[in-house]
């Protein structure tokens with residue numbers, strides 16, 4: 071509301087302080103938040119703010135001045151012709167200290183300037199790449215074009231209290247799935263067995279082992295992914311509970327992991343439907359939950375994914391299907407979503 075009224079002084083830092091510092095306002099509250107104001111409030115503004123703020127005090131305070139970092143977009147506005155401003159990306163993915171931008175063809179020739187602006191506006195970013203195509207192939211990786219900063223593709227990414235070594239060029243990794251990983255991990259009980267059919271560098275597997283004390287068998291066909299998964303098992307100290315397998319999950323399940331799982335994770339949205347029989351064969355005789363992903367289009371995205379999954383499950387001969395949750399995980403293209411389904415199955 072202070073921002074809406076144009077009263078918050080954004081050159082100064084909002085602070086949370088222990089009330090011990092401000093004895094006159096103790097009021098029994100352990101902490102206060104101090105907002106720097108650029109002018110006094112009018113009576114009307116004061117009334118409106120009181121309505122949402124509850125306890126309100128005014129005082130003099132020496133605020134810290136924020137070191138003003140010119141925003142990425144402001145930096146670029148001076149460097150690009152005005153007719154191209156609308157093509158400046160409004161957001162980008164950051165994996166560890168590597169930023170990955172999606173640039174439209176209209177501003178491709180300015181990629182160097184744009185990359186430098188990202189570096190200047192985001193101190194923790196050390197490397198900038200532009201996407202050079204779609205995520206493709208069996209390893210689900212994309213071509214990246216280096217545009218600024220250090221020339222490397224490996225980084226350490228922190229997420230949900232875990233740390234992951236990622237090679238952004240040689241392995242799949244999306245920071246946009248961090249919330250989804252928590253949703254799946256929260257369904258696993260301590261000691262349950264999980265088979266992750268398409269594990270990548272291990273973001274689901276390691277979170278489940280570390281935070282939920284699950285036992286995870288993590289498979290991937292990409293040797294770079296398995297090499298980094300092994301590093302990540304060490305980095306997160308979960309070597310007793312995450313077991314890596316390099317190979318085609320169909321073969322690995324057949325030879326090592328039949329009828330052992332309480333949960334099967336199938337995060338390979340473009341092709342997971344081809345592996346529904348594999349997931350069923352990994353589940354315990356008494357049944358378990360599959361966490362299934364697929365791309366869906368339009369308003370009926372969730373329904374069409376559930377329909378296809380149910381049909382395939384019936385064709386695989388499962389005796390009981392119960393859909394527990396269906397959700398849109400993220401938008402992947404205009405009117406297209408990655409959809410997740412948690413389904414309780416008795417094979």
Ligand SMILES: C[S@@+](CC[C@H](N)C(=O)[O-])C[C@H]1O[C@@H](n2cnc3c(N)ncnc32)[C@H](O)[C@@H]1O
Pocket residue numbers: 208209210242243244247267268269270271272273274289290291292295317318319320337338339
């Ligand atoms: C979309 S990525 C997901 C990776 C990981 N679950 C994550 O969230 O970062 C799909 C992964 O499946 C792997 N993959 C593709 N086909 C496979 C197969 N037949 N068996 C095992 N892994 C496979 C790819 O190498 C890739 O790492």
